[in-house]
Amino acid sequence: MGIFARFQYFDHWTEEQRRECFARAKVIEFRPDQTIFVEGRSTVNYVHxxxxxxxxxxxxxxxxKVLGRSGKYRYSLADARPIGDEIAQFHGRKCSSMVELVQSTKQSNGTTPLSPGRTTPNNDCTPMDPSINYEFHFIDVATYSCGSVFGVGEHMDDRMVTARDRVQCLLIPRYWLLQKPQNVNNVWSRIRIFLEQRQPSRNKLFIWFLDELRWKKYRHQLKEDWASVHAAKNPTTFCNVPALCRIQQSDIFA
Known part of the structure; x- marks a missing residue:
């Protein structure tokens, strides 16, 4: 019960609500570089x-990545991995289990099983066109420290939360936390809006990526232009350095 005293979100809760949350919630410890949260991966989404x-x-x-007519590469943002809500995931798992049951029944009866094309596809395994040249870039967006909250339903398109060091999180089911008795003054929706406003979106990060590529190209071109105009008048090579200065370890002065 002392864990709830660390967060002011639970100050208005009754003792019954605290006991129910204590029965539903769990505390999990994560190792460094371990994945903590990916939207839509688990059967029940938790607020962390x-x-x-x-x-x-x-x-x-x-x-x-596409090669243009001018011989330069152009980048465009591919579609993100689709994320379904908990209800859609439940129906998808139910349909998949029904298809597997029908297939096993037909195989046991000696009939032809269903074709693989009729099975329900998994959203996590979206096939990629082999004729398209894909590139993947990972960007460090933000850092959550002690007292932070995430996983309340904010935009998490192709985004994940990992542990920088050893992390302990309190996990509360989102569907229960968003119910009216626990969501007084719509506090959890306000936290979601706050996170979406403070963190850059996927499209904005792509624009920043393109700006960084242009700045890198301009910086390289500027360096070459300056070097071509200001040629070195007295270039120094490695052989011009005295041998005594090139000795890394020596005992002549011992």
């Missing part, structure tokens, strides 16, 4: 409250 340690928010930019 950081008790100790630091977490990193990583954005994966899936880019399409």
């Amino acid at each position: 409250l950081v008790l100790s340690g630091q977490c990193a928010v990583l954005q994966c930019l899936k880019l399409i």
Whole structure:
């Protein structure tokens, strides 16, 4: 019960609500570089409250690299991995289990099983066109420290939360936390809006990536232009350095 005293979100809760939350919630410890949260991966989405340690928010930019007519590469942002809500995931798992049951029944009866094309596809395994040149770039978006909250339903397209060091998190089911008795004054939706406003979106990160490429190209071109105009009048090579200065270890002065 002392864990709830660390966060002011639970100050208005009754003792019954605290006991119910204590029965539903769990505390999990994560190792460094371990994945903590990916939206839509688990059967039940949890709201994470950081008790100790630091977490990193990583954005994966899936880019399409195309060679233009001028001989230069152009980048475009590919579609993100679709994320379904908990209800859609439940129905998808139910349909998949029904298809597997029908297949096993037909195989046991000696009939032809269903074709693989009729099975329900998994959103996590979206096939990629082999004719398209994809590039993946990971960007460190933000850092969550002790007292932070995430996983309340904010935009997490191709985004994950990993542990920078040893992290402890309090996990509370999101569907229960968003119910009206626990969501007084719509506090959890306000936290979601706050996170979405403070963290850059996927499209904005792609624009920053393109600006960084242009700045890198301009910086390289500027360096070459300056070197071509200001040629070295007295170039120094490695052989011009005295041998005594090139000795790394010597005992002549011992």
